[in-house]
Amino acid sequence: MQADVLSRSLEALRPLLLKMARLQLRNDGWAEDAVSETMLAALESAASFAGNSQVKTWVIGILKHKIVDQLRRGGREVSVEAQMEAAGVDSLDELYEPGGHRLAAPLDWGDPEATLSRSQFFDVLQSCIENLPANMGRVFMMREWLEYETDQICKELGITPTNCFVMLHRARLRLRECLEMNWFATERGA
Amino acid sequence: MKHGWLVIACRHAHELLSQRMDQPLHTGDRLRLWLHLRICAACAKIERQMDFMRRAMRRLGG
Numbered sequence: 001m002q003a004d005v006l007s008r009s010l011e012a013l014r015p016l017l018l019k020m021a022r023l024q025l026r027n028d029g030w031a032e033d034a035v036s037e038t039m040l041a042a043l044e045s046a047a048s049f050a051g052n053s054q055v056k057t058w059v060i061g062i063l064k065h066k067i068v069d070q071l072r073r074g075g076r077e078v079s080v081e082a083q084m085e086a087a088g089v090d091s092l093d094e095l096y097e098p099g100g101h102r103l104a105a106p107l108d109w110g111d112p113e114a115t116l117s118r119s120q121f122f123d124v125l126q127s128c129i130e131n132l133p134a135n136m137g138r139v140f141m142m143r144e145w146l147e148y149e150t151d152q153i154c155k156e157l158g159i160t161p162t163n164c165f166v167m168l169h170r171a172r173l174r175l176r177e178c179l180e181m182n183w184f185a186t187e188r189g190a
Numbered sequence: 191m192k193h194g195w196l197v198i199a200c201r202h203a204h205e206l207l208s209q210r211m212d213q214p215l216h217t218g219d220r221l222r223l224w225l226h227l228r229i230c231a232a233c234a235k236i237e238r239q240m241d242f243m244r245r246a247m248r249r250l251g252g
Contacts, residue, residue, distance in 0.1 A: 020251040056252045092201075100199025106235045112242045116249060125246055143212070144247035150212040169208040176239055 006046045009055045010039050016056075017063050023126060024067050024141040026134040030074055034066040041066070064146055071142070071156060078138065079158035085135040085167075092173060106176075107184050121183060128178035132171055139164060140171035198222045203233045207240055 017038060021031035041062050042049075049058060071078065097103060115121050129137055139157065142148045148156075154164045193199050198206075203226040206219050215223065227234045 016251060054252070060251050096201045100193070100201035102200050102232060105232050106239065108235065109239055109242060112245065115242075116246060122246075122250060125250060144244060145250055147248075165209055165212060168212060169205060172208050172211075172240060172243065173204065175243060176236070179243070 003043060003046050006043060006049070006055070010042060010059065013056060013059055014039070017059065019126065020060070020063060020145075021067060023129055024138065024145060025070060025074075026138055027074065030070045034063065034070045037066045037069075038063040068146065075156060075158075078135070078156075082135040082139070082157045082159050082163075085133055092170065095173065095177070107180055109180075109184050115183075118188075120188060124179065124183045124188075125175075128175050128182065131178060132174060136167050136171045136174075139167045140175070143168055196222060196225060198226055200226075200230060200233055203227070203230065204236060207233070207237055211240065211244065 014035065017035045018031055021034045022028060025031050025034065038059060042059050049055075095103060109115070129141065132140060135157075139153055139159075142153050142156075143150065150161065150164055150168070153159075154161050157164075159167075193202075203223060206215060206223040209215060209219075210223070227237055
């Protein structure tokens, strides 16, 4: 692919790349760096881009690698923050009766494919992830977006497996509540 | 129903549903969760929602 064509595509993709990097890294400086490195790497390897996959998919793939590098470099800082946050994880008591039953019945979420075809749904998903506490969001994104194994996350962030599972579980339940309230219970999700 | 070795509360079932997404469950937990999901329609719904969230996350950002 020509560098001038690619640079126009990259320009157009930059807001998306930054949004994803911020969502994963929760640090604007790191996110800027990861995106700049991604654009540089893409331009440098423009000749090898076969063009049989979408530019967006290809560039997001590069971004994921750059984010992993950034997480490693920022590792110690993230790890200390993660430990502090894991020590004060919030309670899920408001979701359950003392006997362990859910207080509210979950809604029917309808046809998954229909939901996944709506771009507005992904806007809601993003804002729900943004609303998670920083490290809970980071751990969740590492697991579900970067597709790390749980033991890799523990190792990278220096948290115990138990804390890791607890944070992932809380993130999933919070996200479930948030999606239900802000999408499935509204007109848009109906 | 009273909770015991085999019969678990929804709260525990949700923990197992989540844990199962990160590592294989031990046989006892698999049994308890399997049984719970067959007698609790609300938790079976949450199981489908958890799967859906994973699919959505894999598509986030294109």
